[in-house]
Amino acid sequence: MEKQQQTFSIWYFLIVFLILYAIQMFLSAPHAETLSYSDFKSLLKAGKVSDLTLGERVISGTLKQEGLEGLLPKEKIEALEKSGKGEHPFVTIRVNDPSLIPDLEAAKVRFTGELENTWFSTLLSWIVPALIFIGLWSFFIRRMGAASGVMEIGKSKAKVYMEKETKVTFDDVAGIDEAKAELMEVVAFLKTPDQYRRLGGKIPKGVLIVGAPGTGKTLLAKAVAGEAGVPFFSMSGSEFVEMFVGVGAARVRDLFAQAEQRAPCIIFIDELDALGKARGMNPMAGHDEREQTLNQLLVQMDGFDTAKGVIIMAATNRPEILDPALLRPGRFDRHVALDRPDLNGREKILRVHAKQIKLAPEVDLRAIAAKVPGFVGADLANLANEAALLASRKGKEAVGMADFDEAIDRLVAGLEKKNRVMNPKEKETVAYHEAGHALVAECRPFADRVAKISIIPRGIAALGYTQQQPTEDRYLLKKAELLDRLDVLLGGRVAEEIIFGDVSTGAQDDLQRATDLVRHMVTRFGMSAHLGMATFEGPRASSFLEMPMPQGPREYSERTAQAIDEEIQSFLSDARARVGKTLTERRAALEALAKVLLEKEVVDRAMLDQMMEKQKGMTVMDGVQSPL
């Protein structure tokens, strides 16, 4: 887009110049006939030239009207007669002729010299090639730039925005009450930093807001500023990376200096991941600029005295790639996670955005919210807007249910392309998968209690999740406990097998974790009856360096390696058989739980307890064991 504009403007320039040039030619050359120099000389000798101007390169003048026959070809004479009104103006190109002046004097012609006005052509002869050169140059530079990411020199795109008042309050942010509650503390601090300190509150420094795009990270940060009534400085991480080395770092310094003057205030860094990608992750890229900017940010954050009342907030949707240095205490050590909103959340967000439009009385926002699982705040804002547009296009008085339905269809089609909504079949698979995990966890005495089950996609990888809450801190784990953990990990996959007779790719992470767990049990904890109490692997990672240590030479034979593999296999297949038995016996409970999940998307502990209660009664009647 920008590139196009650039080439376009160069062409534009050239065209303007050509037009100017043409005008100049037109003006400087009045309608005069061009004669050959020899014709001119013979006319001169015959005394037919009446008036003459000698330019450096051109001679122009007028001819007498009579007696031209025989001296000039017929067409020339006709042309001469046509061109001048009464006079016969002509031009001829001056050649190097030393006898010209004597001849003129001999013919007694009145003649004047003229300095030709050549500034324009001179200019042109310089500028046109220069322009062409610049055009080509920028074209190639751009090509190079596109390939290497450099050469954005001097075009500092990174902007720091400052809003004195964001005019956004917590009322504008709906459906993320937990996050709001967490940030209340920040608001309290910004409002009255001194009082807060006197009461001994520990002042937060950096708050990282994590969530999928459009979940309202920026909105939330602005709302904190709005609630506290402090200025809001914002910059985007991605803009800083494209700049010339050193500029980004200078900007960061500048930003902090400015913010300090206006404290209390909030600094917000959007897309922190662009800036804060783990250093050295891609040694070939050599993104010096990013590293410098990141280092500068770290330095600023460390050197910053929180007491001044500046809070740094940042947003990312890829916390896993952030440089660990950013997450250390004293930097972004507070994390606020924004999930995709559930049904209630979506309804509340719709309510916020519906305030600005006129709704028909029949509109049921909850029913609308129920139709768009997976929509985030930005999508819902879009939905309300689109519905309003559709209604006004149809000339309606108020936005009706039909407009919302149409808007949903449009948006969903767009989002499906971007893979942001799950199709119903996938959703069902995820529901059974998560129900499987949860049910196995409920049935295993040593497994952590299930706190929450959700099938709202989170980020890109996880389509759903079952959250377990340990009842106490553990430092030692018994084999029986590890086996229960293993069963829970396999619960999702096995549930898919039982219900659909087929498996999906969704269990990859579970299987990875299950395999790792078993490998540890066998090779480190000596929990395998076959291999005995020996350990087969030294400590893998040093707990001080955050990097995995290179693996040392293997200290066991090929045969032992094979035995380890077999042992891992047998642990896994035993576990699978156990889980299969558990779930088939409780198929009714599994299905009931999956159904509720499909309907509600999120099942919390209370709801789960209720269901299990009901299930108990039912299973007794069915003659199947209670799941608990």
Ligand code: ADP
């Ligand atoms: P992010 O920064 O997470 O990508 P934004 O904060 O830019 O998302 O959100 C984009 C828009 O979506 C907001 O301006 C707002 O209109 C709407 N929005 C997002 N989340 C919410 C929410 N929880 N409540 C109300 N509106 C929201």
Ligand code: ZN
């Ligand atoms: Zn799983």
